[in-house]
Amino acid sequence: MWRSIRPARRRFGPDDEDLRPPFDESRFLRIQSGAIGHADGLRGAVAACLDAGARNIFFLGTGGAAILMHPAAQILGRQSEIPIFAELSAELVAGGHRKLGPGSIVVIPSLSGTTKESVDALAFCQARGAKVIALVGHPGTPLADRADHAFVNFAEDDTSCESFYLQSLLIALAVMAHRGEWVDTERVVAELRRLPPLLVAVKRAAEGRAAELARVIANDPYHIIVGAGATWPQAWYYGMCILEEMQWIRTRPVHASDFFHGTLELVEKSVSVLLFKGEDAYRGLVERVERFLLPYTDKITLLDAAAFPLPGISADVRALLSPVILATVLERVSAHLEVLRDHPLTTRRYYKRVAY
Numbered sequence: 001m002w003r004s005i006r007p008a009r010r011r012f013g014p015d016d017e018d019l020r021p022p023f024d025e026s027r028f029l030r031i032q033s034g035a036i037g038h039a040d041g042l043r044g045a046v047a048a049c050l051d052a053g054a055r056n057i058f059f060l061g062t063g064g065a066a067i068l069m070h071p072a073a074q075i076l077g078r079q080s081e082i083p084i085f086a087e088l089s090a091e092l093v094a095g096g097h098r099k100l101g102p103g104s105i106v107v108i109p110s111l112s113g114t115t116k117e118s119v120d121a122l123a124f125c126q127a128r129g130a131k132v133i134a135l136v137g138h139p140g141t142p143l144a145d146r147a148d149h150a151f152v153n154f155a156e157d158d159t160s161c162e163s164f165y166l167q168s169l170l171i172a173l174a175v176m177a178h179r180g181e182w183v184d185t186e187r188v189v190a191e192l193r194r195l196p197p198l199l200v201a202v203k204r205a206a207e208g209r210a211a212e213l214a215r216v217i218a219n220d221p222y223h224i225i226v227g228a229g230a231t232w233p234q235a236w237y238y239g240m241c242i243l244e245e246m247q248w249i250r251t252r253p254v255h256a257s258d259f260f261h262g263t264l265e266l267v268e269k270s271v272s273v274l275l276f277k278g279e280d281a282y283r284g285l286v287e288r289v290e291r292f293l294l295p296y297t298d299k300i301t302l303l304d305a306a307a308f309p310l311p312g313i314s315a316d317v318r319a320l321l322s323p324v325i326l327a328t329v330l331e332r333v334s335a336h337l338e339v340l341r342d343h344p345l346t347t348r349r350y351y352k353r354v355a356y
Contacts, residue, residue: 021335023207025200027159032196034153035163039170039189042133045149046105046174049131055103056083057175058130059168060092062117064241065109068161070233071323072168080172080181089121102129107171110134111160113141122146135167157246157345158334161237161327162199166192169320191317195310199328202308206329214336216301217243220272221250224263226289227275228256229282231305234323234330235274242334246345256285264292272299278322279306279315303329 057076059069066088073086085099089108092100100106106125110118113136122132122143134147137155144150155163173189176182217223223243227235232255239251254263267273273293277286283306293300305322308329313321338345 021339023203023332023335028200029196031153031155031159032162032166032199035166036170036193036195038151038153038167039192041151042167042170043174043177045133046171047178049105050175050178052131053103054105054131056085056099056105058092058100058104058106058125059084059086060089060106060108060118060121062089062110062115064237065111065115065118065164067233067237067240068164069107069109069168071165071230072172074230075169075172075320076175080176080179082175082179089117093117093120093124100125100128100130104130106130106132107168108132108134108143108147109136109164109168110143111137111155111157113138113143119143133171135164158331161331162324165324165327188317191313194312195321198310198313199324202310202325202328203332205308206332210329210332211336213301213333214340216272217249217333217337218340220299222272223249223251224266224271224273225251225253225276226256226259226273226286227278228285229278229280230320230322231276231278231286231326232256234326235276238330242330242345245348246334247337247341247343256282256289259289260292267293267296269297270299271297272301273297275300275302276326277302277304277306280319280322
């Protein structure tokens with residue numbers, strides 16, 4: 001499941017302990033099933049845009065929501081010939097983009113549906129003739145009401161990662177299916193429909209050790225967090241949006257490919273490193289970092305998506321789901337962390353001072 005070296009190497013496996021802190025299974029199932037339930041609608045929206053002449057796709061967003069679009073953007077960028085652009089909403093509005101226009105599909109996620117930079121980006125893109133697909137958590141909001149195609153799936157901070165990962169994955173699959181670049185879409189989507197209860201089982205398997213990983217994180221004031229491929233966005237997101245924003249813990253998310261070009265010089269015995277390992281072609285990049293670290297620090301924690309069973313999910317589909325699995329496990333870690341540190345995940349210092 002994960003391995004922690006503090007100071008000796010230890011291996012952990014699933015356990016059957018009751019879920020603590022409380023976990024609302026029915027709510028989680030409803031939200032993630034809702035995300036998968038948009039499969040047909042998303043495919044229809046994508047087909048309508050492509051049939052109308054769409055030539056490229058922009059994945060936008062603000063903050064963590066933008067990061068959660070990166071796995072889907074990676075899939076399309078590496079497996080499709082359609083041009084893909086992963087941009088920050090505020091930068092797009094500030095500087096424009098030559099490729100944005102009537103031939104563009106723009107995907108904008110926002111849990112609230114009101115995020116200022118994303119609402120501004122929607123207006124900016126539509127004014128240039130682009131079609132906007134919005135993924136939001138609440139109806140009756142600017143993004144839900146003004147997007148060309150709006151998909152509402154209620155979620156909150158603790159369930160939004162999987163919801164956005166899954167919906168954006170469905171968009172990527174829909175694009176490739178329509179273009180004849182992914183011929184097995186129906187099988188993949190059928191397997192994804194079976195996923196939500198399997199993720200509940202993942203949470204149950206991880207629960208006992210989630211408390212231990214929370215203690216590992218709480219005991220150090222600073223963590224380097226490493227990922228690659230589809231796990232890199234989750235490493236970036238967990239460091240910035242959970243540990244920094246919600247727990248005020250200093251982090252340094254770094255891609256495994258970049259680790260050896262700067263960050264390795266910060267490693268010493270007292271430095272904590274969290275390694276996020278996935279099941280795609282980029283797994284070996286994280287394993288290289290792991291091999292390097294062993295002689296130099298006794299604070300290595302490895303979280304491996306491959307350690308969690310997903311019965312009935314094929315290997316090729318699992319490779320698409322590494323960030324979803326890690327997000328599911330890390331939610332339980334965060335739930336323990338806020339109790340352990342007596343710091344609710346909703347506590348902010350400056351949130352209300354920022355114009356959202």
